[in-house]
Amino acid sequence: MTQETPDAPSEFSPAANPDVVEMFNRISRTYDRLNRVFSMGVDRLWRRSAVKEMKLRDGMKILDCSAGTGDMSFEAVRQCAGVEVTLFDPAEKMLEIGKVKAEKKGITNFRYEVGAAEKIEHSDGEFDRFMVAFGIRNFADLRAGMRELARVTKAGGCGVVLEFTPDRSALIDKIFRAYMWRVMRPVGGAWSKERGAYAYLAKTIQNFPPTPELTNLFAECGFSRVEAKPLSFGIATQFLLVK
Numbered sequence: 001m002t003q004e005t006p007d008a009p010s011e012f013s014p015a016a017n018p019d020v021v022e023m024f025n026r027i028s029r030t031y032d033r034l035n036r037v038f039s040m041g042v043d044r045l046w047r048r049s050a051v052k053e054m055k056l057r058d059g060m061k062i063l064d065c066s067a068g069t070g071d072m073s074f075e076a077v078r079q080c081a082g083v084e085v086t087l088f089d090p091a092e093k094m095l096e097i098g099k100v101k102a103e104k105k106g107i108t109n110f111r112y113e114v115g116a117a118e119k120i121e122h123s124d125g126e127f128d129r130f131m132v133a134f135g136i137r138n139f140a141d142l143r144a145g146m147r148e149l150a151r152v153t154k155a156g157g158c159g160v161v162l163e164f165t166p167d168r169s170a171l172i173d174k175i176f177r178a179y180m181w182r183v184m185r186p187v188g189g190a191w192s193k194e195r196g197a198y199a200y201l202a203k204t205i206q207n208f209p210p211t212p213e214l215t216n217l218f219a220e221c222g223f224s225r226v227e228a229k230p231l232s233f234g235i236a237t238q239f240l241l242v243k
């Protein structure tokens, strides 16, 4: 990972976290199915709630950062058909699955771009909205990625971040951890044939900073207002970030 000054974007390229990117490429084919099974469909409700928060309007340009197979983008066009969405992710194979899904649905207002959050090749203020669902945990440099997202968002624009956060009640945390380590890790590992990937998932979820720390970090990265809302007893948190 490159060092950077507080105001300059890092000289980051996806090659800075190649193992993570490769891992997502390898699990791309089973990703959607396992997501649905493990979340028991609740991820759809979380996406719906996060996208609703951005109050989309026709003609808006949206950056779906860490788009993966595109589920946030599909939710965005479901809520507002007239938006233009850029699906942006360093894992090419995840985007390819998203593209096949979009073609099947006849969606034509998606663009696809391979790239990492730490260096977004777009001009300042180019997007009205951005979204990152379960992506920030994978950034090689969280601050650099968030600063880039603030930079490419227009003044007065906003974005949403969805992420698993560790600040749930002790009981829910205990249940969630047991589910992650005893169900998701072995079943996900066996199903996708990528044991490392589901151990990575459980470890990164467990070690991620709590909501107040993330809220401060987002504010330091160029957002004037940050609102956090716990989802499903605090298993995940939805952040609204206004520039």
Ligand SMILES: C[S@@+](CC[C@H](N)C(=O)[O-])C[C@H]1O[C@@H](n2cnc3c(N)ncnc32)[C@H](O)[C@@H]1O
Binding pocket: 017, 020, 021, 024, 065, 066, 067, 068, 069, 070, 071, 072, 089, 090, 091, 094, 115, 116, 117, 118, 132, 133, 134, 135, 138, 139, 140, 145
């Ligand atoms: C758990 S998936 C989430 C995909 C999708 N947003 C969803 O909700 O299903 C995380 C995504 O983060 C991407 N990612 C990894 N490193 C990244 C980086 N440095 N910048 C942006 N995205 C990254 C991965 O390639 C992967 O597609």
